[in-house]
Amino acid sequence: MTIKFWLNGKQIEDIIPDDILLLDYVRTKGCYSVKRGCETANCGLCTVLVEGKPVLSCSTLAARVNGKHVTTLEGLQKEAEEFGAFLADQGAEQCGFCNPGFIMNVLAMMKELNDPTEEEIREYLAGNLCRCSGFVGQERAIQAYLAKKKEEVSE
Amino acid sequence: MKFVNTPVRKKDAMALVTGKPVYTDDLAPADCLIVKVLRSPHAHAWIKEINTDIAKKIPGIECIFTWKDVPKKRFTMAGQTYPEPSPYDRLILDQRVRYVGDPVAIVAGENDACVDRALKMIKVTYEVLEPVLDFHTAKDNPILVHPEEDWHALCDVGADNKRNLCACGKDEQGDVDAILNECDYVIDQTYHTKANQQAMMETFRAFSYKDVYGRLNMVASTQITFHIRRILSHALDIPKSKIRVVKPRIGGGFGAKQTSLAEVYPAFVTWKTGKPAKMIFTREESQIASTPRHEMEVHVRLGADKSGRIRAIDVHTLSNTGAYGEHGPTTVGLSGHKSIPLYSRVDAFRFTYDVVYTNVMSAGAYRGYGATQGIFAVESAVNELAAKLGIDPVKIREMNMTKEGDLMPAYYGETANSCHLEGCLSQAKKLFGWDDKFPVKDMGNGKMRGVGMALAMQGSSISNVDTASVSIKVNDDGFYSLMIGASDMGTGCDTILAQMVADCMECDLDNIAVYGVDTDVSPYDSGSYASSTTYLTGMAVVKTCESLRKRIMKEGAKLLKCDPEQVDFDGKKVYCLSDPSVFVSLKDLANEAMCANDNALFATESHYSPVSPPPFMVGMAEVEVDMETGKVELIDYVAVVDCGTVVNPNLARVQTEGGLVQGIGMTLYEDVVYSKNGKDYSNSFMQYKLPTRMDIGKIRVEFDSSYEPTGPFGAKSIGEIVINTPAPAIADAIYHATGKRFRSLPITPERIIMEDGK
Structure with missing residues (x-):
């Protein structure tokens, strides 16, 4: 089938197999940040934004994004660097394999929640698994990032 | 500036957080054959017949291999120093299957769809055998998991395949029974821990291709890059000289990737077909056919x-x-x-x-x-x-x-220093x-x-066994290349080893380029396991830096036309002890060493430890x-x-x-x-x-x-x-x-x- 959509701001028209998953499809387009960690929508590694909302690309048919805007970490390099620096300053990126999906969801959370509490952060990101860090360093990074954002606003 | 004991960022951190394509599957050539295995539905069975004729006819299928096609030499997939304590009890494919998930056939084809179809079209007739599923009754059970005559153990670990014993042993000091009899209180209990999955986010995976010299090149998500070379040589029955193994970034290991789980299958396909091949375990395979905690x-x-x-x-x-x-x-x-x-x-x-x-x-x-x-x-x-x-x-x-x-006494007689x-x-x-x-x-x-x-x-580290080495060379303008044989699997050893180099060579962390494991290039390291990298490879860094400093000082003394005993090196320059105003900078020294020089500014040292x-x-x-x-x-x-x-x-x-x-x-x-x-x-x-x-x-x-x-x-x-x-x-x-x-x-x-x- 033919789809027409925007990938990281660039319009793409393509003939795709009906049953190809968004995850596999965006990887064929060079978006290698999108990773598969499971086949059961449990790990959050494949998180991308469709129309600005986080979705699991392992459970979304590529056909479903026809006419829509899809964003992967490749399209958010500046934001990834900005938040990622806080993660790096904790050493909490570790193996890095879960980082892109996690960061996509953190960036989505930043847009959706204003000044989230610790509990809200944990709930929002509950679907992003990480086997290396034990999550604690990720949360320190988020707190430091939020603090900096607040500082910027008050300046 | 000192770097050891400071919380510096990992050298690869920014590439990881921005999602750069640095992992095995990101790097695999687009034309790789997709390799999958058909897995046994039975816990214990004998393959009476296996028919791949129809499956082979599916468009896109390159090859299908069964137990008849693979070398008949047993090996172990355990990443350990040779001779491995783990018995040689595996074939790439065996006529006897020993657990639900044991590989029965290897299928390689152009894409996932044709391979998946072919897997369904392979006809296997099993003679289903009684399995041994309760580990309490396994020892001396009449049902043997490994009855084969060519099973063998290289080390004396108390293994006996005719008793279902992989190992047994004993260590003691003093008369435990007598002392326990004298005790006022005795706790006598049994504790049971289950198998657990390491569940690293990146499942097992590897790809292979033949290079311009006809050698088998393997890129693998592994903790044991050098052991993989030996394991492939044993499994495929080909010389080690024909194999090169490279480790890219790894999406976690936790020990799982101390066993060569995925590598042998694509390697065998590439060796047979000459074509690039990759195998990516699904999460399901990583759960059911992997290498969990005992x-x-x-x-x-x-x-x-x-x-x-x-x-x-x-x-x-x-x-x-x-x-x-x-x-x-x-x-x-x-x-x-x-x-x-x-x-x-x-x-x-x-x-x-x-x-x-x-x-x-x-x-x-x-x-x-x-x-x-x-x-x-x-x-x-x-x-x-x-x-x-x-x-x-x-x-x-x-x-x-x-x-x-x-x-x-119970810790190999070592002292808690x-x-x-x-x-x-x-x-x-x-x-x-x-x-x-x-x-x-x-x-x-x-x-x-x-x-x-x-x-x-x-x-x-494993005392008197594990071996770690690093090489460091001086490049133009005096920056260093650090070549390591240990696998950074996300833990950050590339960075902490560089921190140690920076302190030993008295230079900035950015002055050190780290090159991860490539068996053709890196000095030998047994690998990243047994809590060895910081302790053992770290000590190899300290020793290598000492050697390299000597070479730098020798070169400096030559340029300064004075006795090597009479100079020192402060990280930036080599100077005369008698007159510190007479010096040559590391930058000039390094550049001059690239013209008419016979003193290689390169050092490699190995290290092992008699204690752990x-x-x-x-x-x-x-x-x-x-x-x-x-x-x-x-x-x-x-x-x-x-x-x-x-x-x-x-x-x-x-x-x-x-x-x-x-x-x-x-x-x-x-x-x-x-x-x-x-x-x-x-x-x-x-x-x-x-x-x-x-x-x-x-x-x-x-x-x-x-x-x-x-x-x-x-x-x-x-x-x-x-x-x-x-x-x-x-x-x-x-x-x-x-x-x-x-x-x-x-x-x-x-x-x-x-x-x-x-």
Whole structure:
């Protein structure tokens, strides 16, 4: 089938197999940040934004994004660097394999929640698994990032 | 500027957080053949017939291989120093299949779809055999998992395939039975830990291709790059000189990738077809056909006098290696050798063990490597002793635990030259508020808060076996290349080794380019396992830098036209001791060394250690149990670790936090569950629950550093020890909350409510 959509701001028209998953499809387009960690929508590694909302690309048919805007970490390099620096300053990126999906969801959370509490952060990101860090360093990074954002606003 | 003991960023951090394509599957050529294996539906069967004719006709299929096509030489997939203690009990494909998931055929084709179709079209006629599924009955069972005559063990590990024995052994000192008879109190209990999946986010994967010289090139997500070369040579029966193995970034390992799980299949396809090939395990395959923690049943007899002085420890471990013996003979050793020595002042100890084959997936290496299982048992027994005597568990440790300078007879006779266990315990007690919280608090709402604690130890490298090397060269303008043979699997060894180089060479961290493992280029390193990299490869860095400094000074002296004994190097320049104003900068020296020079500014040194200094730690847990539902909520976990000098405080902290959460998962959630026919039910993250960020409560980590004289900058290891305290500490916290003892894992709400916990 033919789809027409925007990938990281660039319009793409393509003939795709009906049953190809968004995850596999965006990887064929060079978006290698999108990773598969499971086949059961449990790990959050494949998180991308469709129309600005986080979705699991392992459970979304590529056909479903026809006419829509899809964003992967490749399209958010500046934001990834900005938040990622806080993660790096904790050493909490570790193996890095879960980082892109996690960061996509953190960036989505930043847009959706204003000044989230610790509990809200944990709930929002509950679907992003990480086997290396034990999550604690990720949360320190988020707190430091939020603090900096607040500082910027008050300046 | 000093870099050791500072929290610098990992050198690869920004590439990882921005999602750069640096992992195996990101790098695989687009035209790779897709390789998958057909897996056995039976726990034990003999392949009578296998017909691939129809499957081969499917468009896009390149080749299909069965047991008839592969070399008939047995090997092991365990990544260990040669000769491996793990028996040679594998073929790439065998006519006998030994667990549900054992490979039956290899299929390679142009894409996933045709390969998946072909897998369905292979017709196999099995003679289904009775499996051995209960590891208690495996030894001397008439059903043999490995009856074949060509099974063999290279090392004397007490293995006997005609008895389903992968290993057995014994270590003792003093008369345990006599001392136990004299003891006023004896705890005599059996503790059971289950198989657990490492569950690294990147599943097993590798790709291969032939290079311009016709050699087999393998890019693998592995912790054991050099061992992979040997394993492929054995499996494919081709010379090692024909193989090159490269490690890109790895998406986690935790020991899983200390076994060559994926590599042999694409390698065989490439070797046969000359075409690039890749194999990516699904999560399901990573759950059912992988290399989880050895299930162990540990029988402990622990004797003490009235005052609470522990006098004797007797440990017997029964370990389940599953269908193949990878890491079977070695993991079991740690269940005694790294639990009993926490109490080295005992009058006698004994440690005996059996490791048995069964028809479930092969076990392997998982962080802690047997120590985790042994420490759950011994520390639980010590907690039970404390309860029986009415002594505070902290107090009983203060009375009995190993202290700096103690000889540890059960730890290969080594002495604890660096041990701040006392400091760790007092700091943990204070930070946690132990005296206020112990033992239990009724919250008045049907919930009880209990606390528990445990000690732990591990090793730092395998003494007299592990070998580490690094090479460092001086390039134009005086920047360095550091070539390492150890695998950074996300833990950050590329960075911490560079931190050490920076301090030894007195230069900036950015002045060092790190090159990860390539067996054609890197100096030999046994690999990243056994808590060896910081301690052992770190020492190779220290030695290599010493050699390189000498070469730099020799070159400087030549340029300055003075005696090499009469110059020094301060990281920036070589200068005359008699007149420091006479000098040559490293930059000029390096550039001049590229013109008419016969002194290579390059050094390689190797290192091994005759000792394996243990890191030590204390873990304290506070849990809240809902007495009506059995739900356990983790409120607080405090860990204080003595890993010697902390090379990078951030990375050491995150290692600790990550290890604790894996330990929490093992204690409360994670369980590999089989059907009565040996099918693994826990085949996805739906069935196999990993802890999420909702499950962890508050976690606090501190360090109390001793100084290890044989380690680089005084460092020991950190990677494995950190998984060892949660199980015994949380189990005792649940005991204090509920009055029920749980001696097997995981401790689920159902069990808390339904079992009597006697």
